[in-house]
Structure formats: structure tokens, C-alpha cells
Amino acid sequence: xxxxxxxxxxxxxxxxxxxxxxxxxxxxxxxxxxxxxxxxxxxxxxxxxxxxxxxxxxxxxxxxxxxxxxxxxxxxx
Numbered sequence: 001x002x003x004x005x006x007x008x009x010x011x012x013x014x015x016x017x018x019x020x021x022x023x024x025x026x027x028x029x030x031x032x033x034x035x036x037x038x039x040x041x042x043x044x045x046x047x048x049x050x051x052x053x054x055x056x057x058x059x060x061x062x063x064x065x066x067x068x069x070x071x072x073x074x075x076x077x
Contacts, residue, residue, distance in 0.1 A: 032070035035061050039074070
């Protein structure tokens with residue numbers, strides 16, 4: 001990316017992304033994505049207890065945030 005956008009001022013983009021991250025719907029989606037990634041890491045573990053925790057986490061994510069993209073993914077698993 002650095003080579004592709006070399007010479008362009010990316011500061012306005014970073015500022016706008018920071019503003020978007022503070023909005024409630026985006027904030028909720030980012031939180032759901034973080035939980036999804038943690039569950040996926042747990043599911044990929046070789047330890048049965050971690051895998052069980054990952055499955056439980058997905059169930060909680062689906063229940064807690066059903067309107068997010070990651071909540072819907074968790075519900076379908």
C-alpha cells in the first residue's frame with residue numbers, strides 16, 4: 001500500500017476512519033468482529049476446552065449481537 005499510495009496525503013482518510021469507528025453501528029460491528037476472531041482462534045486450537053469455549057462464544061455472539069454480520073455468521077454455525 002505504501003508504494004501504491006506514495007505521495008498521497010492519507011491523514012484525511014485516517015481522520016475519517018477514526019470518526020466512523022466512533023459511530024454506534026460501526027462500533028458494534030467492530031466489537032462483534034473482534035469477538036468472532038477470538039472465537040475462531042479458540043476453535044482452531046488443539047485443546048478441547050478452547051474449542052468448547054469458542055463454540056460457547058459463538059453462541060453468545062449470536063444471541064448478544066444478532067443484527068451484526070458476525071452475529072449472523074455465528075448463528076449459522
